[in-house]
Amino acid sequence: MIQVQNLSKSFQNIQAVNDISFTINKGEIFGFLGPNGAGKSTTLHMMSTIIKSDEGSIYIDGIATNDHPSACKQLIGVVPQEISLYEELSAYQNLMFWGNLYGIQKDVLKERIHTTLELIGLLDRKKDLIKTYSGGMKRRINIAAALLHQPKVLFMDEPTVGIDPQSRNHIFEVIETLNEQGMTIVYTTHYMEEVERLCDRIAIIDSGKIIAQGTQTELKELVPTKESIQLEYSLLSENNLQELQKLLPYSINADKNKICIEGSVQELSNVITVSNELQLSIKDIQLNKVNLEAIFLHLTGKQLRD
Numbered sequence: 135m136i137q138v139q140n141l142s143k144s145f146q147n148i149q150a151v152n153d154i155s156f157t158i159n160k161g162e163i164f165g166f167l168g169p170n171g172a173g174k175s176t177t178l179h180m181m182s183t184i185i186k187s188d189e190g191s192i193y194i195d196g197i198a199t200n201d202h203p204s205a206c207k208q209l210i211g212v213v214p215q216e217i218s219l220y221e222e223l224s225a226y227q228n229l230m231f232w233g234n235l236y237g238i239q240k241d242v243l244k245e246r247i248h249t250t251l252e253l254i255g256l257l258d259r260k261k262d263l264i265k266t267y268s269g270g271m272k273r274r275i276n277i278a279a280a281l282l283h284q285p286k287v288l289f290m291d292e293p294t295v296g297i298d299p300q301s302r303n304h305i306f307e308v309i310e311t312l313n314e315q316g317m318t319i320v321y322t323t324h325y326m327e328e329v330e331r332l333c334d335r336i337a338i339i340d341s342g343k344i345i346a347q348g349t350q351t352e353l354k355e356l357v358p359t360k361e362s363i364q365l366e367y368s369l370l371s372e373n374n375l376q377e378l379q380k381l382l383p384y385s386i387n388a389d390k391n392k393i394c395i396e397g398s399v400q401e402l403s404n405v406i407t408v409s410n411e412l413q414l415s416i417k418d419i420q421l422n423k424v425n426l427e428a429i430f431l432h433l434t435g436k437q438l439r440d
């Protein structure tokens with residue numbers, strides 16, 4: 135659906151995006167994960183024809199953005215980081231305004247506003263002025279505005295910044311519904327949990343470079359440390375440990391009343407069942423997961439969130 139090759143962009147002496155290439159498949163949710171200033175918005179702005187690249191090419195559904203920006207604009211919906219709504223107008227009036235900009239015929243637009251407001255769960259608030267909306271509700275209307283011309287691809291630039299967890303979940307559900315309906319979604323964030331929840335494939339971006347890309351499983355393979363489960367028992371005798379070693383098909387590291395097993399959450403129920411069979415009372419369980427934060431730390435030596 136989207137092919138990007140050797141894309142670069144500088145602002146004065148800042149190299150915001152430095153020779154990045156990637157492909158986004160039709161129907162996938164593709165995430166850009168990176169800290170502040172990594173180059174996520176600049177990449178999205180180039181893909182959505184808001185700014186021009188210095189070098190490189192972008193094709194959306196086979197159309198080059200630099201040669202045919204207007205044709206590309208019809209294919210894409212853009213949810214900007216900032217709320218782009220008129221506070222003194224109602225949600226309905228705002229959506230009418232955005233729909234008119236796309237030249238959508240009035241009757242069709244009315245119908246689409248209805249369906250879109252229904253999708254984002256704000257149909258009953260359509261007559262209320264935007265200034266009476268919560269931050270999360272404004273963000274949902276911001277998304278609705280990008281959907282009216284029925285784009286094939288939706289670009290979302292950190293759409294959950296500054297909102298409460300309930301609104302965030304609501305936005306995730308909208309994204310999942312749109313994706314189930316076949317929409318390709320490109321999502322930028324510096325929240326690891328969001329890409330873990332939503333994205334089929336991820337590009338990790340830092341200082342204008344893509345430092346890794348792939349599915350979550352592929353990215354996890356880049357880290358030498360393995361996932362592990364640590365259990366602490368009230369009491370673990372030498373005898374108990376030998377029995378555990380007999381019954382569990384993993385190598386076990388033991389220290390006082392604690393054991394550590396290399397494995398992921400899938401192994402946990404087996405470990406608990408065997409512990410119960412041996413009547414060992416579990417005091418604490420800790421899962422040491424390899425997450426995207428750990429991958430970022432491994433690749434850059436820095437925390438994702440500073």
Ligand SMILES: Nc1ncnc2c1ncn2[C@@H]1O[C@H](COP(=O)(O)OP(=O)(O)OP(=O)(O)O)[C@@H](O)[C@H]1O
Pocket residue numbers: 145146148149150168169170171172173174175176177324
């Ligand atoms: N219009 C501009 N003029 C000058 N520098 C810019 C401009 N836009 C972006 N930059 C710089 O380019 C770099 C990348 O910025 P960008 O906004 O793409 O990062 P980001 O990953 O989206 O960060 P954030 O999560 O904070 O939005 C930063 O150093 C930023 O200061």
